[in-house]
Amino acid sequence: MTVVLQTTDLSKSFGGVAALSQVDLSIGEGEIFSVIGPNGAGKTTLFNLITGIFPPSGGRITFGGDDLLRTSRYFRVSMPLGLRRRRTVHEVTRLGIARTFQNIRLFPEMTALENVMVGIDAHSRTSLAATLLATGSYRRELRETKSRALELLDFAGIRRYAGELSKNLAYGDQRRVEVARALGTAPKLLLLDEPAAGMNPAEEAVLMQLIQKVRGSGVTILLIEHDMKVVMGISDRIAVLDFGVKIGEGSAREVQNNPDVIKAYLGSGTSNLKARSSTPESKSAAELTTPLLEVEDLHVNYGVIEAVKGVSLRVQSGEIVALIGSNGAGKSTILKTISGLQAPRRGTISLEGRPIQRLPPHRTVRLGIGHAPEGRRILSRMTLLENLQLAYREASKSRPGVRGEQEAVARVYELFPVLKDRARQPSGSLSGGQQQMLAIGRALIAQPRLLMLDEPSMGLAPMMVDRIFEIIHSINQQGTTILLVEQNAQMALLVSARAYVLESGRIVVTDESTKLLGNDLVRRAYLGEALEGANGASA
Amino acid sequence: MPDRRTKAPRALQHRPGTMVSQLWRARRSTQTWYAPLSRRYAETSAFVRYAASLALLIVVAAVPLMLPSLTPDSLYWSSVLVKLGLAVLLALGLNVVVGMAGLLDLGYVAFFAVGAYSFAILSGAAKFSLAQLNRDPNVLALIPHWQMYYWLYFLVGLAIAVLAGLVFGAPTLRLRGDYLAIVTLGFGEMVRITANNADNITVGPWGITQIPHPAIDVGPLHYDFGLHNEPYFWLLLAIIALWIVFLRRLNRSWIGRAWMAIREDEVAAAAMGVRTVRLKLMAFAIGAAVASFSGVIYATQVSYVSPDEFTLFNTSFGSITILAMIVLGGMGSIAGPILGAALVIYLPEVFRQVGDARLLIFGLALVVVMILRPEGILASRKRAAELTSHEDHAESLFDVREATQ
Numbered sequence: 001m002t003v004v005l006q007t008t009d010l011s012k013s014f015g016g017v018a019a020l021s022q023v024d025l026s027i028g029e030g031e032i033f034s035v036i037g038p039n040g041a042g043k044t045t046l047f048n049l050i051t052g053i054f055p056p057s058g059g060r061i062t063f064g065g066d067d068l069l070r071t072s073r074y075f076r077v078s079m080p081l082g083l084r085r086r087r088t089v090h091e092v093t094r095l096g097i098a099r100t101f102q103n104i105r106l107f108p109e110m111t112a113l114e115n116v117m118v119g120i121d122a123h124s125r126t127s128l129a130a131t132l133l134a135t136g137s138y139r140r141e142l143r144e145t146k147s148r149a150l151e152l153l154d155f156a157g158i159r160r161y162a163g164e165l166s167k168n169l170a171y172g173d174q175r176r177v178e179v180a181r182a183l184g185t186a187p188k189l190l191l192l193d194e195p196a197a198g199m200n201p202a203e204e205a206v207l208m209q210l211i212q213k214v215r216g217s218g219v220t221i222l223l224i225e226h227d228m229k230v231v232m233g234i235s236d237r238i239a240v241l242d243f244g245v246k247i248g249e250g251s252a253r254e255v256q257n258n259p260d261v262i263k264a265y266l267g268s269g270t271s272n273l274k275a276r277s278s279t280p281e282s283k284s285a286a287e288l289t290t291p292l293l294e295v296e297d298l299h300v301n302y303g304v305i306e307a308v309k310g311v312s313l314r315v316q317s318g319e320i321v322a323l324i325g326s327n328g329a330g331k332s333t334i335l336k337t338i339s340g341l342q343a344p345r346r347g348t349i350s351l352e353g354r355p356i357q358r359l360p361p362h363r364t365v366r367l368g369i370g371h372a373p374e375g376r377r378i379l380s381r382m383t384l385l386e387n388l389q390l391a392y393r394e395a396s397k398s399r400p401g402v403r404g405e406q407e408a409v410a411r412v413y414e415l416f417p418v419l420k421d422r423a424r425q426p427s428g429s430l431s432g433g434q435q436q437m438l439a440i441g442r443a444l445i446a447q448p449r450l451l452m453l454d455e456p457s458m459g460l461a462p463m464m465v466d467r468i469f470e471i472i473h474s475i476n477q478q479g480t481t482i483l484l485v486e487q488n489a490q491m492a493l494l495v496s497a498r499a500y501v502l503e504s505g506r507i508v509v510t511d512e513s514t515k516l517l518g519n520d521l522v523r524r525a526y527l528g529e530a531l532e533g534a535n536g537a538s539a
Numbered sequence: 540m541p542d543r544r545t546k547a548p549r550a551l552q553h554r555p556g557t558m559v560s561q562l563w564r565a566r567r568s569t570q571t572w573y574a575p576l577s578r579r580y581a582e583t584s585a586f587v588r589y590a591a592s593l594a595l596l597i598v599v600a601a602v603p604l605m606l607p608s609l610t611p612d613s614l615y616w617s618s619v620l621v622k623l624g625l626a627v628l629l630a631l632g633l634n635v636v637v638g639m640a641g642l643l644d645l646g647y648v649a650f651f652a653v654g655a656y657s658f659a660i661l662s663g664a665a666k667f668s669l670a671q672l673n674r675d676p677n678v679l680a681l682i683p684h685w686q687m688y689y690w691l692y693f694l695v696g697l698a699i700a701v702l703a704g705l706v707f708g709a710p711t712l713r714l715r716g717d718y719l720a721i722v723t724l725g726f727g728e729m730v731r732i733t734a735n736n737a738d739n740i741t742v743g744p745w746g747i748t749q750i751p752h753p754a755i756d757v758g759p760l761h762y763d764f765g766l767h768n769e770p771y772f773w774l775l776l777a778i779i780a781l782w783i784v785f786l787r788r789l790n791r792s793w794i795g796r797a798w799m800a801i802r803e804d805e806v807a808a809a810a811m812g813v814r815t816v817r818l819k820l821m822a823f824a825i826g827a828a829v830a831s832f833s834g835v836i837y838a839t840q841v842s843y844v845s846p847d848e849f850t851l852f853n854t855s856f857g858s859i860t861i862l863a864m865i866v867l868g869g870m871g872s873i874a875g876p877i878l879g880a881a882l883v884i885y886l887p888e889v890f891r892q893v894g895d896a897r898l899l900i901f902g903l904a905l906v907v908v909m910i911l912r913p914e915g916i917l918a919s920r921k922r923a924a925e926l927t928s929h930e931d932h933a934e935s936l937f938d939v940r941e942a943t944q
Contacts, residue, residue, distance in 0.1 A: 051810060053806065053810075088809070089806070089809035089810055090809045090810075090811075090812045090813055090814050090815065093809075093810060093811060093812035094812050098810075098811075099810055101807065101810075105804050105806065105807035105810075106804075106807070107799060107800050107803035107804055107807065107808075108803060109799070109803055110796070110799055110800070110803065114796055114799070117793075117796055118796050118797065118799075118800045118808070118811050118813065119811045119812070121793035121796055121797060121811075121812070121813070122811060122812025122813070123812075124793040126792065126793065128794065128821065131788055131789060131792040131793075131794055132785045132788060132789070134788050138788075138792065141793075142791065142792065145793070181811060182811075184811070185811060185812050
């Protein structure tokens with residue numbers, strides 16, 4: 001088998017976080033090769049390195065024997081960023097690597113046909129002068145480009161939408177336009193980044209057929225996908241990434257039975273944290289009063305994508321409640337909707353009986369909702385202390401009884417002693433774990449009544465994950481109610497009293513966390529149905 | 540939830556409708572490319588279209604001749620027509636940069652100035668003006684006269700402007716959105732201030748006088764443009780017509796598509812093989828060339844240039860004014876900027892009798908149009924992405940990450 005794409009020791013770090021470390025992949029001609037891994041495992045980073053969007057921190061990428069990362073053409077020295085001669089994005093495309101994007105990046109105001117034509121244009125030979133003079137070759141090329149684009153739309157099964165603005169197309173059709181557009185560049189290798197995200201089962205089936213068809217036409221496929229049905233159904237080989245490290249590779253069955261893979265998806269739960277039997281005394285007391293947070297029949301849309309489809313949940317004062325489920329299940333969207341960053345389509349959210357679903361984020365903060373968003377979202381050019389001070393000013397407004405600023409900052413340092421020494425450091429220079437601590441500290445600086453943590457363990461090393469969960473536990477012990485979104489199901493279930501399991505925008509199970517720990521539904525929500533045969537291997 | 544902050548696409552899915560309505564919908568969406576008006580027009584045969592265009596051209600060309608019978612003030616209105624021609628050319632040039640490629644250029648008047656000054660200096664008018672200023676006794680010998688090779692200076696002025704476009708563009712086009720706008724704003728001012736301070740070349744704030752008017756002198760044919768308005772108008776009309784033909788070809792070609800793609804999503808465009816930097820430079824240079832044409836004609840008509848005319852807010856040719864024309868008329872289309880230029884030039888003239896309040900009324904009229912039709916009067920279906928406020932976090936993140944390696 002001829003190798004089409006090979007990465008050797010490929011590494012990339014952002015700030016203090018290693019997104020990808022020493023990944024070796026070798027993709028053979030005509031294969032459908034999938035890369036899977038939990039959120040933050042470095043999958044999209046891998047694509048961005050291959051296509052030249054980011055320069056890697058180390059390692060090599062060769063494509064058909066061509067080194068994609070030559071540095072300077074003339075000198076063997078590392079040039080300043082602007083002068084470096086790595087292959088630029090468009091050069092990589094012209095060499096024969098095309099891609100689609102995780103969050104569909106069609107040209108929205110162009111028709112489906114024009115979108116595909118842009119891809120074909122990569123090989124245009126008409127000069128500016130020939131265009132202005134409308135020479136014969138200009139006319140011929142225009143005709144050929146158009147008919148080729150129509151052919152590709154036909155191939156993708158969406159020719160009837162050729163004249164439709166791409167923004168007006170249904171989600172699944174947009175994905176197919178993206179594939180057709182990528183095929184327009186006449187690639188040898190096609191990178192698909194979560195093509196099935198947000199698709200319904202029928203659309204998924206069509207997509208799988210399309211991918212097979214593309215492979216049949218002689219294009220090698222590298223696929224990132226969270227939907228295990230798709231991955232297990234069409235991949236020849238699968239590589240699994242976790243924290244930027246390749247932890248397994250093989251056929252679908254081999255990967256499903258690999259204990260490291262199962263651990264990566266469900267979390268190890270190796271911390272000192274003992275499974276908490278739900279605290280009955282606080283619970284029974286709480287049930288008498290109105291819940292601190294109550295969400296009723298929440299629907300949230302991103303355009304045509306229905307991200308949350310009728311979720312109801314309640315959080316009692318003093319509890320830790322976990323929302324778990326795989327990537328794309330709608331967990332972060334729920335948190336964002338509660339804090340007012342995202343408007344719901346329908347449904348109510350109430351904080352102690354008061355409806356808050358129409359409030360903007362700065363108002364919910366003042367009502368005592370602290371949100372540490374996914375990806376931390378710290379203000380990286382401000383110092384650590386400035387981040388905390390800014391958060392304090394806003395969150396403490398019109399809230400009598402909140403401790404003073406000095407005291408509040410001191411309190412954060414008490415929880416996270418390592419932050420104190422770095423108070424004057426630009427927060428972008430902190431390590432990933434420290435940034436996460438800052439994000440949590442920032443969310444709880446003004447003693448929120450409800451602290452919402454979105455993926456606090458994402459992108460952190462295992463030891464740091466344990467540490468963060470211990471802190472979450474102790475914050476709760478001191479009386480803060482916590483709503484936790486987490487991919488690391490094991491950890492989340494250990495630390496929380498109750499949990500909701502989400503799948504595709506719906507709650508599939510809810511129970512006390514201890515009871516969910518061994519629940520098969522949880523595993524299914526993460527690794528898909530196909531895993532059922534692998535039960536014996538689960539930890 | 541993975542980050543799906545992309546702007547919500549509207550559902551189309553399975554809208555009910557007869558086959559005819561489906562066809563109509565499909566057709567309409569491809570053909571609003573230029574302007575809604577061109578929809579039916581595009582369906583007619585090529586011959587009819589050419590004939591119609593030619594007829595339109597002749598009618599427009601005849602306007603200055605008809606003016607005396609329309610208004611007692613025909614001399615004044617014919618000068619407005621020339622001003623309009625200059626503005627239309629500028630608007631159609633800036634439209635390439637802002638409307639098609641989506642690069643918000645707030646210093647566009649710089650290229651207009653470069654064209655005007657290049658011609659003024661090349662023709663010897665600057666030398667004459669300097670001598671006059673220095674009370675040089677031989678000044679009369681230096682009065683520049685029109686000669687045949689002055690037409691060549693038109694082209695040299697154009698080449699200089701293209702060069703200026705590349706020089707300004709190369710360092711700035713790596714920037715995006717607001718940053719690009721601020722830097723181009725700076726470049727625009729730099730050109731004006733340089734013209735103001737480089738006394739020995741540009742005669743500074745005194746300006747260059749005695750710029751020769753064009754003339755045609757081929758064999759038995761002699762014609763001096765002089766102080767008449769009509770020949771300038773016809774010259775402008777010819778250039779505009781040619782430019783519209785070019786624009787339509789560009790629009791339909793890979794170059795136009797690449798510009799649109801860059802405007803819609805630069806990262807995705809690059810990932811589809813679009814050489815983004817080269818294409819953006821091309822848009823800048825083409826825009827500069829068109830502006831310089833306008834600038835040269837302006838300089839030869841009024842026979843005088845000074846830095847004061849190339850300000851940001853000049854009511855006819857300021858960078859902001861030209862931008863207002865294309866925003867008002869509808870960005871990205873061809874008819875839009877023409878209409879926008881017409882309104883921006885015409886309305887203040889109509890309100891002239893109100894005196895100082897005319898700009899106020901004009902401003903109010905602009906605001907009203909923008910409220911009623913935010914995408915411009917003759918909207919192209921492509922709004923300029925730079926002027927709409929949809930966020931793209933993924934993209935800003937990309938820049939930060941690159942900078943914090």
